[in-house]
Amino acid sequence: MQVFFEPIWSWPLVILTSLGLVVLVYVTYQAQLKRLPRRQAQLLLTLRMLAVLVLTFAMFRPAIQTSDTDDNPVQLLILADTSRSMNTSDMPGGTSRFSAVRADLTRYEPKWKELGNQVTVRQFDFDRGLAPHNPAATEGTGDQTAFGAVLEDVIRETRDHRSLGLLLLTDGAQRAIPPYDADPLTAARKLGDSQVPIYAVVYGTSSLSTASLDLAVEDLRIDPIVFEKKLVPISCKVRAMGARGKKIRVRVLLEDRTGKRMNESGEFKPAPATYQAQTVKEFEVQGDAETLAVDLSFVPQTAGELKVAIQVESDETELLTRNNRRETIVSVKKGGLNVAYFDQLRPEQSRIRMVNGADKIQLEFQEVRAGRSASQTKLDRSWFEPGRFDVYLIGDVRAEWFGNEILEKLAARVEDGAGLLMIGGLQNFATGGYALTPLADLLPVKMDAADYRPIGKLNPNTQYMGDVKLVPTDRGLKEFVMQLGSSDKNRSLWTNLPALEGATRLRPVNDLVRIWAETADKQPLLLVNDVGKARVAAFGGDSTWLWCLDGKADLHQRFWRQMILWLAKKEADTDQPVWVNVDPRNFAPGSNASILFGARTADGRPAKDTRFEIEVTKPDGQIERPSPRQLNDEHSAEFSATSEPGDYWVRVSARRSGESIPEMAYTRFIVDARDLELDYPSADHDFLKELASVTGGTSLKPEELGSLIERLKQTKYDALTRIQITTLWDNWWLLLTFVGLMSCEWFLRKKAGLV
Known part of the structure; x- marks a missing residue:
């Protein structure tokens, strides 16, 4: 321990100033204390002089210096990259980067030990972060390389230990997403400030054009809003590496959502070729690394949101194929949604017709009369021409009231893609003679010709009598049509709806039919299916108008609007309220x-x-x-x-x-499905060179690793002496002493009447 002083000014000036203060206080203060008793005067003078001495002590700025010796060994950190890009086989002899690193770790292990007792070698693995070294690992498994996070971990490891340096064995590519994408250069500067240099050993080549075959679709461009039955141009780029002389095929794929509900993705199928659209192109690659501009086109057939993909067909020798396809979503626009509705004059039809005009739904109603007025019904045959309507709704209408010719046209429209729904009633389904019509093969219900009854005759075997509670199935609750509210409230909204007054008995025609609603005793009420291009449904209820009488008109309208939108495949239409x-x-x-x-x-x-x-x-x-x-x-x-x-x-x-x-x-x-490690597995030599130079280190090749170890062996390290200086003048207790003396002196002077 050593005591030393650092005066605020030069020594002579500080000494003269101190003596001057003492003399000044003594002379001036003596005159003020003459009339006080001797002991009281001496006490006040002593307090004032002590305060001057404290001030003089601070002017000399004394301090105590202590020192101790840190003889802990110096550490050398060795970090081996274990990310998946290290599995790339571009080292001499077709060896993978990972294997080359492990071979070097084994080869130079004796040299680590020769560094001596004063250097402790600590080995780690890394990908997203720092991990203990696993010598048994045979390949890289990390899905990200986060140099920023890794170097932050290294800073913590070097905080309390002297470090000879950091040896990085890696391909040097920073591949990470939040929260693993900290800035590696910032962390490297911190290591440089702590005198921990980075020695980066680079494994792998910066170009893989001759190392492996890789075909990738990039820069997909397509208008986000297109129109139905109009040519849609597409442009993209195809990156071909290691494909010289090979023929590649690029094609347009469209998602097929047949049988899929809202939260399910469909499979991709080749876009249908038309005389105006070019959905496939073939190229012959001329070079080892080439980027091809590709122009394609297709014609969307239906409105709504459409998922489109461009895919380059993979070669059997290509190892990485996940970047061979690029997907996006476009909105296909269409005019108003046209709905044709046939029914008798009954309460149900009056409420369903309230959806007319909402959300561009244009519902046209055709009254079908029964009994003596049946001859007055004249159905407009133009309603069944191609493209006239998007959805057909059939209420309590018998098959013979349509006639065979119209029913055949209606079946043709459904085969073209128009939606079809039959609603419960007393004169339709099998009772109304549909079992022997073309609609029998389209509707999702099984109809028996034996259930047919003549006009005016009811069939009680095909009806539920009394109150019928509509209960959505578990699958139905997830479907767009059955969404009356948020997912946590949807079931209770259905539970609180009034029961129906009877319903038609329905049976699914096959196992492919989905049941979205049933009775309380598990009998089907709402059945749906996909038939070719069309969506078809059968609903046994015909008294949902009771929901409106119960104050639930908004839920009634939501259900029927969503049903129509689903039948028209427009549940994802963006032009909605x-x-x-x-x-x-x-x-x-x-x-x-x-x-x-x-x-x-x-x-x-x-x-x-x-x-x-x-x-x-x-x-x-x-x-x-x-x-x-x-x-x-x-x-x-x-x-x-x-x-x-x-x-x-x-x-x-x-x-x-x-x-x-x-x-x-x-x-x-x-x-996008991206493999950060394998989509672009090239080594990044420039990044490692910059990272090392920031810390005062260097970047080198694997064959130079041995010479680096020899240089590190020549480094001499003496024991580290830490010096600590404790100042005695700028602390709280000195200030408290000075304030205490002055306060006490002022209090006694005031008591003596001198203040």
Whole structure:
């Protein structure tokens, strides 16, 4: 321990100043204390002089210096990359990078030990972060390489130990997504400030054009909004590496959603070729590394959201194929949705017709008369011409009232893709003679010709009598048609609806038919199916109008509108009272998706004072509920849980003035399936060179590793002496002493009447 002083000024000046203060205080203070008793005067003078001495002590700024010796061994950190890109076989002799690193670790292990007792060698593995070294590992398994997070871990390892340096054995490619994408250069600068140099040994080549075959679709461009039955151009680029002289084929794929519900993705099928669309192209690759510009086109046949993909067909020798396809979503627009509805004049039809005009649903009603007035019914045959209507609804109408010619035309329209729904009644289905018509092969119910009854005769065997409670099935509750509210309230909304007054007995025609609703005793009530291009349904109820009498008109309208939209394959139509949009439609893993949504009034203006609920269904089926926010008239939400590739389905429901707005809005976006480690596995020599230079280290080749160890062996390390200086003048107790002396002296002077 050593005591030393660092005066505030030069020594002579500080000494003279101190003596001057003592003399000044003594002379001036003596005159003030003459009239006080001697002991009291001496006490006051002593206190004042002690305060001057404390001030003089501070002017000399004394300090105590202590030192101790740190003789702990110096450490050398060796980090081996265990990410999947290290499995790339581009080292001499076709060896993988991972195997080359492990071979070098084994080869130079004796040299680690020769570094001596003063150097401790610590080995680690890394990918997303630092991990204990596993000598038994045979290949890289890490799905990300996060140098920023790894170097932050290294900083913690070097905080309390002297370090000879950090040896990185890696291909040097930073491949990470949030929260693993910390800035590696910032962490490297911290290591440089701590005098921990990075020695980066680079494994792998920066170009893989001759090492392996890889075909990838990049830069897919297509208009986000297109129109039905119009040519849609597509442009993209195809990157071909190691494919010299090979012929490759690029084609357009369209998603087939037949039999799929809202939160399920369909399979891709080749886009149908037409005389105006070019859905396939073939190329011959001329070089080892070539990027080809490809122009394709297709013609969408139906409106709604359409998932499109461009795929380059893989070669049998290609190892990585997940980047051979790039997907996106487009909105296919169409005019108004036209619905033809045939029924008798009964309470059910009057309520169903209320959907007319809403959400561009143009419902045209044809009254079909029975009894003596049957001859007055004249059906317009133009209603059954191709393209006239998107959906046909059949109420309590017998087959003979249509006639064979019209029923054959109706069946042809369904085969063309028009939706078809038959609603419960006393004179339709098998009782009304449909078992022997072309519709028998289209409707999702089994009809027996023996159940036929003449006009005016009822068949009690085909009817439920009394109250019938409509109960959605577990599968039905997940479907667009059966969504009356948010997922946590949907079942209770159905439970609180009034029972139906009877219903038609229905049986599924085969096991492919989906049952979305049933009676309380598990008998089918709502059956749906996909027949070719069309969606068909059968609903046994004919008294949903009772829901309106019970104050549930909004739920009644929602159910029927959603039924019609589903039949027309427009459940994902963006031109609805409640709308939602995600732009762009494709995101990289870990990105933030911005969801925009809102509501419209009947005249198309933004609906104000509206509350929204948002649900995002992830590819694994989990549901997230991001919080909506509002800025002026814009509503939005941010969704960041996008680490898993696949389709993300967004559903938005809304309430205005306490009432639910009919129809929920649906859309989806895609998180591209990317393998961060293997999509572009080239080594990054430049990055490692920059990373090492920031710390005062260097970048080198694997064959130079031995010479580096020899240089490190020549480094001499003496014991580290740590010096600690403790100042005695700028602390709380000195200040407290000075204030205490002055306060005590002032108090005694005041008591003596000198203040």
